Amino acid sequence: MTANSPSEQELLEMHRRMVLTRCLEETLGEMHKAGRTRGPIHRCDGQEAVGVGATAALAAEDFVTTTHRGHAVYLGRGLDPRRVVAEIFGRETGYCAGRGGHMLLGDVETGMLGGNAIVGASIPAATGMALSMQLQGAARVALAVFGDGAAQTGICHESMNIAALWRLPVVFLLEHNAYGLTVHHSAQSSVPELSARAAGYGMPGETIDGNDVVAVFQAVAQAVQRARRGDGPSLIEARTYRLEGFSTSDMGGYQPEDEIAKWRARDPIMLSRARLAEALGAARVAACEAAARAEMDAAFETALADPMPGFTPHAPSAPYSEPPDGGGR
Amino acid sequence: MATPITIGAAAGEYMEAVLVTEWRARPGDRVRAGDVVAVVETAKAATEVEAPCDGVLGRIAAGEGGEVAIDTPLGFILAEGEDEGEAETAGEPEYAAASDPAPETRQATPMPAPARQPGGRVVASPVARRLARAAGLDLSHLAGSGPRGRIKRRDVEAALAAAPGVDAALPVVLLHGFAADAAIWSALAAELGRDRALLRPELPGHGKAPPPPGAGFNGLVAPMLEWLDAQQAARLHLVGHSLGGAVALALAGQRPGRIASLTLIAPAGLGPGIDGEALAGICRATHPESLLPWLRRLVADPGLIGDDYARAAMAGRGAALRAAQTALAGRLFPDGTQGFDLRPVLAGVDVPLRLIWGREDAILPWRQALAAPGHAGLHLLPGTGHMPHVEAPQLVARILREVLAAAQSGGGDRA
Amino acid sequence: MAMMRYAEALNLALREEMARDDSVFVFGEDVAAYGGVFKVTQGLAEAFGDRVRDTPISEQTLTAMAVTAAMAGSRPVLEIMYADFLPLSLDALINQASVYHYIWNGQVSMPFVLRTQGGGGVGTGAQHAKSLDAMVAHVPGLKVVAPVTPADARALLKAAIRDPHPVIFLEHKLLYNLRGEVPEEDDAPGEIGRARLVREGGDVSIFATSRMVLEAEKAADDLAGDGIAAEVIDLRSLRPLDLGAITASVAKTNHAVVVNEGWRFCGYTAELAATIMDRAFDDLDAPVERVATRDMPIPYAETLEREVIPDAAAIAAAARRALA
Numbered sequence A: 001m002t003a004n005s006p007s008e009q010e011l012l013e014m015h016r017r018m019v020l021t022r023c024l025e026e027t028l029g030e031m032h033k034a035g036r037t038r039g040p041i042h043r044c045d046g047q048e049a050v051g052v053g054a055t056a057a058l059a060a061e062d063f064v065t066t067t068h069r070g071h072a073v074y075l076g077r078g079l080d081p082r083r084v085v086a087e088i089f090g091r092e093t094g095y096c097a098g099r100g101g102h103m104l105l106g107d108v109e110t111g112m113l114g115g116n117a118i119v120g121a122s123i124p125a126a127t128g129m130a131l132s133m134q135l136q137g138a139a140r141v142a143l144a145v146f147g148d149g150a151a152q153t154g155i156c157h158e159s160m161n162i163a164a165l166w167r168l169p170v171v172f173l174l175e176h177n178a179y180g181l182t183v184h185h186s187a188q189s190s191v192p193e194l195s196a197r198a199a200g201y202g203m204p205g206e207t208i209d210g211n212d213v214v215a216v217f218q219a220v221a222q223a224v225q226r227a228r229r230g231d232g233p234s235l236i237e238a239r240t241y242r243l244e245g246f247s248t249s250d251m252g253g254y255q256p257e258d259e260i261a262k263w264r265a266r267d268p269i270m271l272s273r274a275r276l277a278e279a280l281g282a283a284r285v286a287a288c289e290a291a292a293r294a295e296m297d298a299a300f301e302t303a304l305a306d307p308m309p310g311f312t313p314h315a316p317s318a319p320y321s322e323p324p325d326g327g328g329r
Numbered sequence B: 001m002a003t004p005i006t007i008g009a010a011a012g013e014y015m016e017a018v019l020v021t022e023w024r025a026r027p028g029d030r031v032r033a034g035d036v037v038a039v040v041e042t043a044k045a046a047t048e049v050e051a052p053c054d055g056v057l058g059r060i061a062a063g064e065g066g067e068v069a070i071d072t073p074l075g076f077i078l079a080e081g082e083d084e085g086e087a088e089t090a091g092e093p094e095y096a097a098a099s100d101p102a103p104e105t106r107q108a109t110p111m112p113a114p115a116r117q118p119g120g121r122v123v124a125s126p127v128a129r130r131l132a133r134a135a136g137l138d139l140s141h142l143a144g145s146g147p148r149g150r151i152k153r154r155d156v157e158a159a160l161a162a163a164p165g166v167d168a169a170l171p172v173v174l175l176h177g178f179a180a181d182a183a184i185w186s187a188l189a190a191e192l193g194r195d196r197a198l199l200r201p202e203l204p205g206h207g208k209a210p211p212p213p214g215a216g217f218n219g220l221v222a223p224m225l226e227w228l229d230a231q232q233a234a235r236l237h238l239v240g241h242s243l244g245g246a247v248a249l250a251l252a253g254q255r256p257g258r259i260a261s262l263t264l265i266a267p268a269g270l271g272p273g274i275d276g277e278a279l280a281g282i283c284r285a286t287h288p289e290s291l292l293p294w295l296r297r298l299v300a301d302p303g304l305i306g307d308d309y310a311r312a313a314m315a316g317r318g319a320a321l322r323a324a325q326t327a328l329a330g331r332l333f334p335d336g337t338q339g340f341d342l343r344p345v346l347a348g349v350d351v352p353l354r355l356i357w358g359r360e361d362a363i364l365p366w367r368q369a370l371a372a373p374g375h376a377g378l379h380l381l382p383g384t385g386h387m388p389h390v391e392a393p394q395l396v397a398r399i400l401r402e403v404l405a406a407a408q409s410g411g412g413d414r415a
Numbered sequence C: 001m002a003m004m005r006y007a008e009a010l011n012l013a014l015r016e017e018m019a020r021d022d023s024v025f026v027f028g029e030d031v032a033a034y035g036g037v038f039k040v041t042q043g044l045a046e047a048f049g050d051r052v053r054d055t056p057i058s059e060q061t062l063t064a065m066a067v068t069a070a071m072a073g074s075r076p077v078l079e080i081m082y083a084d085f086l087p088l089s090l091d092a093l094i095n096q097a098s099v100y101h102y103i104w105n106g107q108v109s110m111p112f113v114l115r116t117q118g119g120g121g122v123g124t125g126a127q128h129a130k131s132l133d134a135m136v137a138h139v140p141g142l143k144v145v146a147p148v149t150p151a152d153a154r155a156l157l158k159a160a161i162r163d164p165h166p167v168i169f170l171e172h173k174l175l176y177n178l179r180g181e182v183p184e185e186d187d188a189p190g191e192i193g194r195a196r197l198v199r200e201g202g203d204v205s206i207f208a209t210s211r212m213v214l215e216a217e218k219a220a221d222d223l224a225g226d227g228i229a230a231e232v233i234d235l236r237s238l239r240p241l242d243l244g245a246i247t248a249s250v251a252k253t254n255h256a257v258v259v260n261e262g263w264r265f266c267g268y269t270a271e272l273a274a275t276i277m278d279r280a281f282d283d284l285d286a287p288v289e290r291v292a293t294r295d296m297p298i299p300y301a302e303t304l305e306r307e308v309i310p311d312a313a314a315i316a317a318a319a320r321r322a323l324a
């Protein structure tokens, strides 16, 4: 066991959050088929170990930014499932009272700031928070989660250069799920191994198994410690796979069946379950999973009964200038 | 009996007027004594004005944003079922004793407030202003039916329809002369401004118009008659120059009911004499140099027509156009003589009629104007040749405005 | 004539222009193998090979490359997946594309087309539902078109590709499945700068852009029930504007409602209102009524989004205000 090995209790909790996430995604899939969702929803089935393992390695006062595919980060960071579901369904009781939606959820209390649907934007977002922490002399770290597609943006390069140059307390976690929308990473990047780029910025970089929640936890924990010490950023490329397509509006057909099957056989929840069953016994793990599923089912039930927001006077709308007569349409 | 709503005790000392900031009730609303019906600003404080009695809010005499003198009513409250017309004489001491108006002048809907508030400006839409200006209508007496009492187009039109002798800006038709085209009117049009619609059709065989379908003068008139019949305006003011003057006269003869006034500028058709040499010279010319001397003959001051002018004129005179005009000239002015006589038509013109002629017209002698009937006016322009609208556009515009105004006040200009 | 969807009409135009002119190429995210996330470029990669390219997610660079590829002799058609990402392209558009023809004294022109789609109404949230028309229409040197019908989509895309100057081609996510007649046999390009008279009427003119034209038509139906004859004009070309069509209609009706799905403040409707005031002031019988998206981020919840983005009811109400 290395210094960063999670305890059994921590392992079980990460497992629980992965199951919560999977349950969220599967239920959303069913709801989409039933025509009960609005707008495209980006499921992260098969990638849960990345968001959950990484956020588990953060301290309570740290920050995390994520992408349009952020459900595992939301739940990994400990957000209340009911309020997450409520936000996804645009309810008044959601984290942002229905204003943000599933891609753009933000929660200041947990430092989850936040989902971001502009590809690449989560990278400078965390970098800026890290700059503020450095200037304030706070030993707080910002974690940027972003995709393999986002790694090709200009702002990714610019953020990494500045972060390394100024030794900012930021961790770059590249959630490599093999596709940027419908385009395979081999058609997007000139190098197959993206962690190789870290060397160009003079920061450590490694490629890890993103389906192994322990591997993710350990790598991120180490990078977080380094950042907290003031030694600057790191790049972690977590290899995983998107099992359920780009979004609920994806027509599919471009992810080879055998590729999907290969990754399904390495499902992160399965791997974690096997590991835990050995240590704690299958019954305990099953009980934990059942509780997680029940919690998510209850979250859906309550959230869906919650009211939709009304277009009534609303303090956060104040800075957006409306003509005084309300004739702004 | 309409009860006035007044400021009453709200008025402070030394105050002469208050500003109406809000009406809480609208005309037609039922109100009870003591209800707040309006808010006024007195020396920077808002004061609520209460209804003096039960009833229905009638006419608002001082709209929002208006200043009102202390002793003037803001509006009126009508008894249940009382007619709006009874409160017509707003502001007069005997408002309550107004006599019963004739039933047909009664308003089914509450009468809107006059758009001019005491001390304020007239609030009217741009198009309402434009139409009123053209028709000589004073907006300050008009009630506006738009939001906040704004005078809209419909208010002006209603006023014009109701007031005899005032029309909603009938269009003015300008008919150019032989060998010219619609562009000849540009100087005059600039003088007349945008108040009136100016229609500038081109005579057959001129400008972009196809050659006349038939021979002779009637061949020229027939398509113009068709054009006139296709116009939407009930009536039009006709202005014609030279050959276009003759056409205008012929149109007035055939459609007297459609013509509001007739202004003839050095018209053809009033005698045999014409400068055939100049006509032939213009038709013949294929170069600016050969066109220039004949163009100069059209005006009193040859300096007005330069090389550039001739070049531009020649550029517009292609072979087909020249051929059509040569043929036309041959039929209308055989052997250098006017081959048609409209003097009988002129004698029968009954609408306001003016003739404008240059004393130094070398193409058509001004004495031909003497064929006009007694009610016609004749303007003889000194130092002017055959082209008064080009040589003296300001003066011609002034005369035209007088004609339009006279037609209006004489009842001859109603739509 | 053939019935086709808006997306198919765009596809047809791309095929025709690529076949006609070897210098035309198409690039953007997901446009080749997948055929575009809105399926506009479907099948082009099979037909034209390397001239249709999937790109990394690099909008700023892609736009800058389109500018100079055009300068160097190609005719790029770049797809930017959402109009919300236009801000990433803006440097290339504002500081590069729009200036060279002028500052290099006419030596170069940049015949490229940037296709994108905007608009909301389907719960895509604050970063995927905007109409940023005014942001591009603000830039001198860019033409901006926004067709509504499949026939116009095809004809104007062809015109945009053949245009010697940069053209921003604005589509709307809710138009792609709209069906309409397309005259296949007539493959002439459309004319940029001409409005389309959708419906004649004498009481009030409604000038609308993109999907708002459809809402304006519904509003006109509603107004007709009250005996109000609304004239609906699809501007089609946001820059240059068809001033003649605008002034002629206002001269006829004396009332104008202008509609655009972008924000109101400094928005496209502000330009339209100012233009009408400049050009047709004396014809106005009421202030120009503006119908635009509320000045705020597009909310996610349906109950909020529908209050923020204009619809037929808002347009009809504006027309009634103008006529009051």
Ligand SMILES: Cc1ncc(C[n+]2csc(CCOP(=O)(O)OP(=O)(O)O)c2C)c(N)n1
Binding pocket: A067, A068, A069, A117, A118, A119, A120, A146, A147, A148, A149, A150, A151, A177, A179, A180, A181, A242, A246, C029, C057, C059, C081, C085, C088
């Ligand atoms: C700037 C920008 N360009 C394009 C898009 C459209 N888009 C949304 S997600 C996506 C693919 C992102 O790929 P990746 O970063 O690998 O994330 P993943 O979806 O695989 O989680 C694209 C192109 C966007 N949202 N923002």
Ligand SMILES: [Mg+2]
Binding pocket: A147, A148, A149, A175, A176, A177, A178, A179, A180, A181
């Ligand atoms: Mg990816």
